[in-house]
Amino acid sequence: MKSLVIVFTFFYVIPAHAQLSDSGYAEHFIAGLAIGGITSYLVYRKTDNKWKSWAIGAGASTIIGLTKELIDPYIGRDRNGGDFKYTVLGGAIGASIVFPLNKKKPKEVAYLF
Numbered sequence: 001m002k003s004l005v006i007v008f009t010f011f012y013v014i015p016a017h018a019q020l021s022d023s024g025y026a027e028h029f030i031a032g033l034a035i036g037g038i039t040s041y042l043v044y045r046k047t048d049n050k051w052k053s054w055a056i057g058a059g060a061s062t063i064i065g066l067t068k069e070l071i072d073p074y075i076g077r078d079r080n081g082g083d084f085k086y087t088v089l090g091g092a093i094g095a096s097i098v099f100p101l102n103k104k105k106p107k108e109v110a111y112l113f
Contacts, residue, residue: 025086028065032090036061040095048104054095061091 040057047053065087072079 023082024080025082028083028086029090032061032065032087032092033094034090035064036091036094037097038094040098041101044098044101050098050101053098057095057098058088058092061094062088065091 036057038057039060040053043056044050044053065084068087069079069081069084
C-alpha cells in the first residue's frame, strides 16, 4: 500500500508535460528499454530460453514503437523516424537483461520408496 501511495504521489506531483530532452529521444529510448526489459524478463521466467525471450522483448518494443509512430498523425503529432529508432534501440538493449540471468534449477522430487 505504501508503494502505491508513492507511485500516485509521483505521478500527481510531477507535471505530465515534463520531458527529459527537447527532441524526445531520451523518452523513447527509456520507454523501449522498459518495454523490452520487462517483456523479455517475463518471457524468460516462463520459457527459460534466453534467445526466445530476447527476441520477444525486442519485438514487443519494436511493435509498440511502430504502432505509436503510425498513430501519431491521428493524435496531432508528426511522425519521426528518430523516435522509432530510439525506441527499437532501447528495446534491444533492455531485452538483453536476460543474458546474465541464471537458468532455473529443476525442482527436486521426493520419492517415497
